[in-house]
Amino acid sequence: MTATAARLQSSRPSGWWGMALFVTGEATLFGTLFGTYLYLRLQSRHWPPNGIPSPKWALPLVLTAILVSTSLPVHDALASARRGRLGRARAALLVAACVQVAYLVVTLTLYDHDLHRLEPSASAYASIYFTLLGAHAAHVAAGILLEVWLFLRLLRGLTRYRLVGLQATAFYWHFVNALAVLVVAVQLSPLL
């Protein structure tokens, strides 16, 4: 195990490349969403349109900071697994997943709350606002599923296959967290 683990650090396995390219595609998808947001904004005289309050900034920023901080345990899980410290890798993965689940629950509650105060069908602003947040929440949920699956596999020990899976999942999470910063920046941009 340690021999393959050492080699993994120098060269990227196919699984990592696959995830990196998938993330490239997803980044393009979000780039399109951001582009649409800016395009619609430039087409409108008032943004948000009249009658719609500007988004609140405190809670989204705190939530994003919390989500971004989970990159640390995710990275730690990978680093520990590479050194063969399986127990620590499992624990770090669990910590990350718990924080991310909490984030997702609070975010979805806020989303539901927003839906009551602002209909997505009210305007293009509301439509792109909910689409953007929904797309990001879906990516968070997918990442949590990946982690839960990895955690269950790691309960049965570490193999090269699982290490590559962990490497790919860690990459995915750093991407989702970077995306969270961009999403919140776009979402709060009317305040600027």
Place this chain on the structure above:
Amino acid sequence: MTAVDVAPSEVRRERLGRIWEHRPGLLGWLTTTDHKRIGLMYLFATLVFFAAGGVEALLMRTQLARPDGDVVSPNTYNQLLTMHGVTMIFLFIIPLTTGAFGNYLVPLMIGARDMAFPRMNALSFWLFLASGVFLYSSVFMGSAPNAGWFNYVPLALKQYDPGPNVDFFALGLILNGTSSTAAAINFLVTIFKLRAPGMSLNRMPLFCFAILAVSFALLFALPPLTVDCAFLELQRKVGFHFFDIAHGGDPLLWQYLFWIFGHPEVYIIVLPAFGIATSIIPTFARRRMVAFPLVAMAELLVVFIGFGVFAHHMFATGLASVTLVFFAAASMLVVIPSTIQIYAWLLTVTTGRPDFKAPLLFIGGFIVFFVMGGLSGIMFAAIPFDQALTDTYFVVAHFHFIIFGAAVFPLLGGLYYWFPKVTGRMYHERFAQVSFWVTFAGTSLTFFPMHIVGLLGMTRRVYTYEPQLGWNAYNLIETIGGFVLAAGLLMIAGNLVVSRFRGEPAGPDPFFGGTLEWTIPSPPPAYNFAVIPHVTSPYPNWDRADRDADEDRLERGELVLEHGHETPATTEQDAWLEEILEMPSESPWPLLLALCVALAFVMLLWSHPVVAAVFLGCGVLTLAGWHSDEPVEA
């Protein structure tokens, strides 16, 4: 010690054959992860869709043969027109070039035993097939997509197109896009990680460069289309607003996102054809490609520039002049890499000793049509010309010369060229040459007069026209040409089908091709290469000493990988041997996952989001099952 007469190489081949043996029967095909079988399934599926798209075209041409035609109703004509475009682009050319040719040939050309992700490869095929069945189920329900293949809003909005027609289009293309994205990722990783030792990037066959360029293009071009179709469905089904002015949306948003996808799409369609041309020409000109590195760079450059020209589809929408000028200039820039390739092809043929067998004839036809379609393409980069002729048959003529003449002709040549490799039998050469001339004449007759009626003012997408406009003779010629073209295609199909059963045995290398697929028996064994080849040039089959060294290594058992389902991984640039990968074999999960996803899309179409979510949940469970099947630790 017993007397053993069997050479060690034969023992090794036999052992590999047992390791890589297919599961017999239908189940073997349904669960296969062999890139060659998946490629063949792509081939047969796309040819069925090609036939459907061809019948749609002939129906339209029959309707337009005479003025005031009444073969089909206007509503049916709109559906034929839309399905013809959608079929030919999303269900025929892309899956045929990448799915069939790419899948079958890329691993053979780079000396690998499979794709990087064999199960994801199967998933791509099943998702593609699901998207095709999904789109065509609309035809049987009498509500096929009817807003044109580029489906402009506001026409495609609920108010103006209330049936499920456009929903089939939007959801079908999202499903199709997931398939192509997975295929693109698979090709990129395969090309970067699984090349045979020694095949550094500068020694990779140009066909693989073309597939590399196409895969990058798909990866970046499909997300805008997916987002666009998702916006459309959110607006049609849930009442979101993206495309209507009244609620702060903008109909032009659809066009921007569609053409950000749609123009790279043109290069996605035509680049594999370039790759096939650069495979066929050196073989029949009996020399290496002229300017090999320049052609490789040009293939990549075409795709890169292709992302910066999309607004030339929107010159008539009232964009700012500065935008128009930028995109006109960028569009002219595409000429440079295209011309590099044309000169390289022509010089290779003229400085070689060309043998005009059927595959090379098709490449000749391709170059003729590509130059003609390219010249009318440059005309459209001139903004006033475009604004005068937009939405006329001149445009139809231009893009059919490109998409049929330039993209499909090399595919037809490629079908002949690799037919002996795939089946182990030769096609009938004389009949193949006749079929080329019939197809060439049919294509010219069908599409050339469209330039003239376009200049005379005939607009595209009309279901009929009045007799006194002076278009009658041209339209009749086009229709006759369409049937000649269909006859040519049927001749090709007939030649291949009969040769499949009656053809002469071809042997491993009937044309003395240069790339690795010609070093192995025809049809290729399930394990592709008995010994992993070591490559020192872009035309390894012409390096006799290297191939003899491979045979020696097979005798010695060096890099034969005869202990499991294995293929080597190499470094991304220099292809230094890195590790031996254990590859998955047959798996039912890709088919099951594709089924779950397809059912989820059907439920979305019927507006049952909760049931759709349940099916997606089943999809997640199949993924868990898929990944619990881990490779054995070495």
